Amino acid sequence: MAIVGRLILARRVAVGRLTVAEGVIAAIDLDHEAGPDDVLPYIAPGFVDLHVHGFGGFDAMDGADALSGMARALLRRGVTSFLPTAVSAPLDGLVAFATTVRDWMADAPADGAEPLGFNLEGPFLAPARRGAHDPAHLLAPADVPRAALDPLLDGLRLMTVAPELDGARELISWLTGRGVVVSLGHSEASVEAAVAGYGAGATSTTHLFNAMRGIDHRSPGLAAAALTEERVCVELIADDMHVHPALWPLVSRLKSPDRLVLVSDAMALAGTGDGPGRLGSVAVEVRDGRATVAGTTTLAGSVTALDDAVDRLVAAGVTIPDAVAAATRAPLALLGVADRGHLAVGQRADLVELAPNLTVQRVMRAGRWIP
Numbered sequence: 001m002a003i004v005g006r007l008i009l010a011r012r013v014a015v016g017r018l019t020v021a022e023g024v025i026a027a028i029d030l031d032h033e034a035g036p037d038d039v040l041p042y043i044a045p046g047f048v049d050l051h052v053h054g055f056g057g058f059d060a061m062d063g064a065d066a067l068s069g070m071a072r073a074l075l076r077r078g079v080t081s082f083l084p085t086a087v088s089a090p091l092d093g094l095v096a097f098a099t100t101v102r103d104w105m106a107d108a109p110a111d112g113a114e115p116l117g118f119n120l121e122g123p124f125l126a127p128a129r130r131g132a133h134d135p136a137h138l139l140a141p142a143d144v145p146r147a148a149l150d151p152l153l154d155g156l157r158l159m160t161v162a163p164e165l166d167g168a169r170e171l172i173s174w175l176t177g178r179g180v181v182v183s184l185g186h187s188e189a190s191v192e193a194a195v196a197g198y199g200a201g202a203t204s205t206t207h208l209f210n211a212m213r214g215i216d217h218r219s220p221g222l223a224a225a226a227l228t229e230e231r232v233c234v235e236l237i238a239d240d241m242h243v244h245p246a247l248w249p250l251v252s253r254l255k256s257p258d259r260l261v262l263v264s265d266a267m268a269l270a271g272t273g274d275g276p277g278r279l280g281s282v283a284v285e286v287r288d289g290r291a292t293v294a295g296t297t298t299l300a301g302s303v304t305a306l307d308d309a310v311d312r313l314v315a316a317g318v319t320i321p322d323a324v325a326a327a328t329r330a331p332l333a334l335l336g337v338a339d340r341g342h343l344a345v346g347q348r349a350d351l352v353e354l355a356p357n358l359t360v361q362r363v364m365r366a367g368r369w370i371p
Ligand SMILES: [Zn+2]
Pocket: 121, 131, 186, 206, 207, 211
């Protein structure tokens, strides 16, 4: 099968043809004669959402059928791989979530985004920066024996920890020693405590600027540490509401395209319009595309998806290859997944065809166009 378009390569866009065979990219032929083109579709690697609580009316914590519904709804927005993400819940509820995701992964639908494991955003979060997380479920790492966390490990790829909590640094090294990527977030940490959390092994930052101290020149915190520690990634919810667009160029200048990770942080109502809903045990509502804890102005995740996020970054002046990298290569590199995310021979043929205005036209998963 041959696909012709403007191929979004690592550092440039080039007109060419991809040949797909047996689920992988078998050949790439660039058209060196082609001039600038504004008609052909763009061909990008499939998007990867590491932080997504639900989509299309389905909540990641509602069982196998909801996971399937969410995976299918995400795929239609160009997301070919994802981590179903839990909010803070009692430990036995998180163990049940982990067990459900593991069982479901074995026969997840072929016409949905592929799960790469799961993400736990909590319960080790700072009460002062809990956002939409239920304060009744938050725990300090020092109060939880490691044996109680063992049943969570299989399939756990990413976990948010507030580095200033009692026992957090020990927990971070315990998790990273077991192959779990730790993201610092929901934290009141000083810049020193944040740097110590990265020093203990954390390599990412949960929804930069949200649920942490801002860039305050007298009392900097996690956001300042995340932007100045060169090797760590930052998640960015690129939806106008979570981070003012005026700050996106600041982030993209301080973070190379491989360290900027676009996430949706979407909740179940995403992709369904306005209405009342739920995020874990917390009542939420969506009005005019803004998701909040019901009756408050506290943001409760988003109703965006990565296709919108890429579009908005480009509108803010980020190059198309760099914006796409933040939705593909960067999240995959953070997890250590190497078989997809680039338009290169031998890579899995997870592709998104985007119209010239960057809206999703078609999505291919593992070499098959999904109707
Ligand atoms: Zn959060």
